[in-house]
Amino acid sequence: MTGSLNMVGYGLAAIGPGIGIGLVFAAFINGTARQPEMQSRLQGIAILGFALAEALAIIGIALAFAL
Amino acid sequence: MSDIGPGVVVLAANKGFEAPGPSDFNLRDVFFGHQVLLTKLSLLLILGALVAFAFLRATSRKPSLVPSKGQYLGEQAYNFVRNGVAQDSIGSRDYMRFVPLLVSIFFFLVVNNLFSLVPILQFAPFSRAGFAYGLAALVWLTYNIAGIARHGFLGYLKLTCVPRGVPLWILPLLVILEFFSNIVVRPVTLSLRLFANMFAGHLLLLLFAGGGEYMLLHATGSFILKPAGIAAFLLGVAVGLLEFIVAILQAYVFTLLTAQYVGGALADSH
Numbered sequence: 001m002t003g004s005l006n007m008v009g010y011g012l013a014a015i016g017p018g019i020g021i022g023l024v025f026a027a028f029i030n031g032t033a034r035q036p037e038m039q040s041r042l043q044g045i046a047i048l049g050f051a052l053a054e055a056l057a058i059i060g061i062a063l064a065f066a067l
Numbered sequence: 068m069s070d071i072g073p074g075v076v077v078l079a080a081n082k083g084f085e086a087p088g089p090s091d092f093n094l095r096d097v098f099f100g101h102q103v104l105l106t107k108l109s110l111l112l113i114l115g116a117l118v119a120f121a122f123l124r125a126t127s128r129k130p131s132l133v134p135s136k137g138q139y140l141g142e143q144a145y146n147f148v149r150n151g152v153a154q155d156s157i158g159s160r161d162y163m164r165f166v167p168l169l170v171s172i173f174f175f176l177v178v179n180n181l182f183s184l185v186p187i188l189q190f191a192p193f194s195r196a197g198f199a200y201g202l203a204a205l206v207w208l209t210y211n212i213a214g215i216a217r218h219g220f221l222g223y224l225k226l227t228c229v230p231r232g233v234p235l236w237i238l239p240l241l242v243i244l245e246f247f248s249n250i251v252v253r254p255v256t257l258s259l260r261l262f263a264n265m266f267a268g269h270l271l272l273l274l275f276a277g278g279g280e281y282m283l284l285h286a287t288g289s290f291i292l293k294p295a296g297i298a299a300f301l302l303g304v305a306v307g308l309l310e311f312i313v314a315i316l317q318a319y320v321f322t323l324l325t326a327q328y329v330g331g332a333l334a335d336s337h
Binding site: 054055 | 086088089105156256264267268319
């Protein structure tokens with residue numbers, strides 16, 4: 001069996017952003033549960049935070065193929 | 068179309084399964100050359116612009132007081148970008164100037180990303196990094212020029228690079244970091260985010276479709292392989308649904324970040 005260890009490394013690296021995205025949406029759900037009228041404002045912030053955390057995973061997958 | 072998807076697996080059948088990789092994204096030139104100018108992806112890019120234009124034109128051509136279904140759909144999507152993205156991020160003073168850009172980017176990206184799920188087309192142009200770099204360069208120029216026009220060159224540099232209310236001794240470090248993150252890294256992450264999402268989605272679809280086909284038709288050795296092949300196809304369908312969400316979400320995120328960068332460049336304080 002052959003393959004690239006890059007992919008194993010990428011799998012490990014994806015744990016971090018996974019936790020991060022979980023935290024972002026946990027906070028978003030918490031905030032919405034406490035103050036439902038804030039949902040529309042929180043949504044933009046949550047998506048932004050999600051995108052920033054996700055960027056790490058994405059840079060990882062690009063480098064996993066490139067290096 | 069034989070250069071993508073299942074064709075790869077059929078060719079590779081004699082020497083075992085070959086997992087799809089980045090080389091599957093290198094398409095031949097449409098006109099006999101070698102990736103000179105027009106590949107399938109650049110044609111799709113043009114088609115995407117035309118479809119986005121046609122959609123917006125068709126839904127806004129004959130506006131009536133009681134909107135038809137099409138007009139309602141178009142107006143809702145336009146409203147979403149104008150009020151939900153532009154106004155909230157840029158501020159109500161000067162967001163209207165940037166609404167045309169943001170609406171165009173949003174619809175262009177939605178259509179182009181959804182191409183990855185349309186049969187026959189089945190490829191999102193932004194799964195090649197070059198196209199994403201181009202779009203991010205446009206955004207980079209927009210927010211920097213908007214900022215310079217508002218504050219002047221030095222004023223804009225001060226706005227983006229010098230955070231307020233930090234002690235003097237840490238400023239030399241922070242100024243470099245802020246410059247790096249706001250001017251240099253922003254366009255890179257903006258383009259890489261879009262590119263890598265589309266790239267990874269297409270790769271996953273290739274993997275499930277190609278692997279499922281290989282296990283179902285070519286692989287021998289165990290009775291479990293054929294059910295596993297069917298399961299792979301079903302999972303591929305699920306990944307396709309996920310891709311649908313990702314396609315729209317990435318278009319939204321790209322537009323939202325564009326608006327945030329413009330808003331940050333126009334703001335009066337850091």
